[in-house]
Amino acid sequence: MIPPVGPSHYLVLSGLLFAIGLAGAASRRNIIMILLSLELILSAANLAFVTFSKILGNLEGQIMVFFVMIVAAAEVAVGLAIAVVMVRRTGKSDADSFRNLKW
Amino acid sequence: MESPILFYGLAFVTLLGALGVLLARHPVYAVLSLVAALFGLSGLFVLLGAFFVAAIQILVYAGAILVLFLFVVMLLDLRPDELSRLRSATWRGAALGLGGLLFWQTARVARTLPIPAGVQPVEGTVVAVGKLLFTTYALPFEAASLLLLVGVIGAVVLAKKKL
DSSP states (O other): OOOOOOHHHHHHHHHHHHHHHHHHHHHBOBHHHHHHHHHHHHHHHHHHHHHHHHHHTOSHHHHHHHHHHHHHHHHHHHHHHHHHHHHHHHSOOBGGGOOTTOO | OOOHHHHHHHHHHHHHHHHHHHHOSSHHHHHHHHHHHHHHHHHHHHHTTOHHHHHHIIIIIIIIIHHHHHHHHHHHTOOHHHHTOBOOHHHHHHHHHHHHHHHHHHHHHHHTOOOOSSOOOOOOOHHHHHHHHHHTTHHHHHHHHHHHHHHHHHHHHHHOSOO
16 A cells, blocks of 8 residues: 655655756756756746645745746746857857856 | 555656756757656646646646747757766766755655644635736736746847847
8 A cells, every 4th residue: 555645745756856957957068958957946946836835725835836937938038048149159058168257 | 635646657757857857868858858847747736736837837838948948959959969968977976966965855854844734725726826816916927027028038139140
């Protein structure tokens, strides 16, 4: 018999997703793959928000997820535009090769 | 939170997709794995009673954002070896260590979480979420539309060759 699933299961899954996203963002060199891993991190946060919304019995957590999605959409649009410009300028998509602003 | 089999199935799909993002050699496969992960996550949202969030997760994330990712991956047309380059083993070890530490902390918090009893269950239907969004959170909602406008204009200004 499988033990019943509680909120802590969802939170552990959220932590696991966050850890995978963090590992991806830190180990990839390509700027697009880093953005993709950031999406995973944001999704993990969304899962935690919805779980707490369920635990506490109010809808504010789900409203927050809505706003996180809006910010993620804006972030992806601008971030990918920056990636396109950088690749067009230098021909490279390596995040380490963009160090013009480094002193 | 009644059906363990449904939860474990959806969690398996989600984690498989997330691992695909982490390990895929080619970015197109990574994007498609993220689509799978987001679909699994959307199912979990349905299990948690957040129907509206589950629907916009599919529409906005899997429908719009990841199509944008696919467009850019194919538009840039980089060589696969350049796209799948990783940092040095030290970096990867540190990343895994940090991720593991964060996961351990989250799991510890989740295990000892005080769960209040006798909470009225809420359902995140379109009516309930929409009512809250257009009354209490009307100002943040309008500010979000402004943020999206800025994002659109910024993306056009950045990516256009000549204005």
